[in-house]
Amino acid sequence: MRLCARVLTAIGLGLALVLGFAHGAVAQQNPVTAIDIALEPDATMLQHAKDANARLLKSFPKGFALDETHHPHVTIVQQFVHTADLDKVFSAANAVLAKEKPLSWKLKAFKYYYIPSPPVGLAGIVVEPTKDLHRLQDELIKAVAPYTVKTGTPAAFFSEDGGRDIQKSLIDYVSHFVTMAAGKHFNPHVTIGVGTETYLNKMLAEPFDSFTFSPTGASVYQLGTFGTARKELKVLPLTP
Numbered sequence: 001m002r003l004c005a006r007v008l009t010a011i012g013l014g015l016a017l018v019l020g021f022a023h024g025a026v027a028q029q030n031p032v033t034a035i036d037i038a039l040e041p042d043a044t045m046l047q048h049a050k051d052a053n054a055r056l057l058k059s060f061p062k063g064f065a066l067d068e069t070h071h072p073h074v075t076i077v078q079q080f081v082h083t084a085d086l087d088k089v090f091s092a093a094n095a096v097l098a099k100e101k102p103l104s105w106k107l108k109a110f111k112y113y114y115i116p117s118p119p120v121g122l123a124g125i126v127v128e129p130t131k132d133l134h135r136l137q138d139e140l141i142k143a144v145a146p147y148t149v150k151t152g153t154p155a156a157f158f159s160e161d162g163g164r165d166i167q168k169s170l171i172d173y174v175s176h177f178v179t180m181a182a183g184k185h186f187n188p189h190v191t192i193g194v195g196t197e198t199y200l201n202k203m204l205a206e207p208f209d210s211f212t213f214s215p216t217g218a219s220v221y222q223l224g225t226f227g228t229a230r231k232e233l234k235v236l237p238l239t240p
Contacts, residue, residue: 094237
């Protein structure tokens with residue numbers, strides 16, 4: 001738990017680095033790629049996430065917008081994998097998803113949360129973990145395990161700043177994802193952006209009208225700074 005706390009704190013401490021970067025750079029090919037296997041939320045969640053993101057940007061304009069390079073998503077697994085094995089990773093993930101029916105799942109969003117980095121924080125909408133989500137995570141972790149590597153460098157990530165925007169704490173987090181963010185530590189959520197702690201505390205104190213949504217797809221992304229889904233590597237089909 002102390003390792004998890006240190007990593008989350010360190011991720012937060014670097015939040016200011018993400019602000020102000022231009023879009024459009026593409027990560028160079030690297031032997032190792034940092035990936036995120038994620039579920040794509042439906043229009044209901046997208047609207048809530050974008051509305052919350054607009055609130056944060058109005059309060060803190062230096063934050064980032066949810067857009068084509070900051071995809072709203074629900075992370076299931078993050079790992080370092082051999083770039084040469086990406087096609088095998090895609091196939092393994094497809095095989096797992098073929099046995100599931102995520103399109104029929106009803107997921108409940110029930111509160112806001114944020115990772116503090118005084119005076120700002122990285123915020124998200126928390127999703128209630130379900131047996132379906134836990135099972136999917138467990139199976140995906142096992143399926144991609146043969147293609148994973150223990151750790152990577154900033155070059156494994158999508159970067160707009162030559163890797164300088166990739167935190168060591170993020171590398172540590174992806175390296176230890178299975179022990180830090182899976183199983184009983186799984187905290188499914190959709191990131192909504194950056195705000196001041198004062199404003200985020202106000203948001204968290206407000207009544208949150210819970211709502212349900214469903215996945216509409218799944219994808220594999222290359223991770224960027226702060227674990228954002230920056231570059232879509234593969235769309236994974238879901239079975240109706």
